[in-house]
Amino acid sequence: MISRSWWFTGLAGLLVAFLIPLVAHWIRGERGLHCAWDGLEIEPLYQVDIVDQSGSAHTFCCLRCAEFWLHRRDRLPERILVVDEASGQEIDSADAHYVRSTVVINRITGERRHVFLHADDALNHVAAARGHQLLGDERPFAKITDAITSRRRLPEK
């Protein structure tokens, strides 16, 4: 038979197993800002924020991750915010000018699309980095942005 000391040892081991995750979480503390899709650290200049209809914001490391995430969702988001690479200022995705160029901003996701608030900055980047401006349906979140805009207009009518 298994002796009593073995059972006590086992129970002490289970208590330690219970405490290990608590201690590990306490030591680790809160994690910094990471992409909600692939967990990469976020570079503020290429950050994308999506506010869903419940009001909670989801942050992504690049446009690609945000697109993948949106593709998985059934409901339209409330807002999509991107960052103007020229000024670092957060802007609505509908107001942005997008450029696909040879400059890769994220080597893991392979993202090569850049965001600018002003058309001049976008065209400068097109010339400097052998890119081309994304227009119409080529624009990231094109259909979703249109749907959000038309939803906003509905109450006005």
Add this chain to the structure above:
Amino acid sequence: MILNGYTILSLFLCILRLMLSVVIVATGWSSWRLARRISQLDEREAVESRSYLLFLSAIVLMGINVASWPVFYALLQSYVREWPAAMCIYGVTQIGAGTQGISRFLPGLLTSLQWTKPLLLFLCGAGFVLYLINRRTRSAAIQQRVIIALLFIGLGTMFDSAVEAAYLVIPKKEIHLAGGCCTNPLDEIQQAEKFIPRLQLDERQRPRLAGAYYLLNLSLIATLFGVTVGVSRESIRTWRWPLLLIASAALPLSLWYLVEIAAPTILRLPFHRCAYDLITVAPESMLAVAFYLLSCCCVGWACLAAQVGRCEQTAPFLPDYLRRLLWLALFGYAASLIIVAMEMLLA
């Protein structure tokens, strides 16, 4: 070949394991043949004197085999920094996939290594358990069976170290078929995509999988508790098949749960199914994996010992051995379940 500290350490371990396994296979084979012959001639001393080297080398090899497993994952983790497109070990496992040249073998070699390492751990443990049982007998009653187990360990180690050495030596360079200027951007996107793991489970299937995981593992723990506490010495051996059946069903299900539900929840990345990330983000959760694998091995070792280690001389003490192994499995499963449940609650 990516050359860093872990590559050199892994290569050194590979060479050491290969040399020891050659010694074990050669000595084991001649000892086994001699043991078969002298069972008729009654010259046991000759076999015993030869088996000291065999057992000592085998115990050293078992230790190195166990150590080589975490070193292998540390090596893969070190390659993440070396490969620009890889964000975690999953990315490293995809290097060479869909390419031309010798690097196309890399994913296959890695997959086989990920299977052979735990199998080798199981074999080493099984050999050690049989060796301990054999040591308690008066006249080394199951020595031939122990030697056969050691031969398997030697052959398994030879295969594993050869595959690992091949993986280390093959250049980690991806060669693609040449394409026109228009295919390059598409290729880049596809290349980036292949390094990121994706969820394969439907949202509606997740609660079912979680339910099945907890139900099966709790029933396994309850069965193990019942067997270690309530079953008599005589009948403990008869429980080996039901236990093996439940443990075999629980293992793939638990791995699936780890990848599809536990890892994305603990990592707080609901769409990222990658258990490898736990090594760096939540290393304590690896304890749950280690406890679980140890428990599976304990059930397997107990079943093997009940089947292979049984003879007239082992009958008086074998049930106690089995009970202790099952006791270890019981607490291992319970500890693993507690850690996973706590991690899920805290995430």
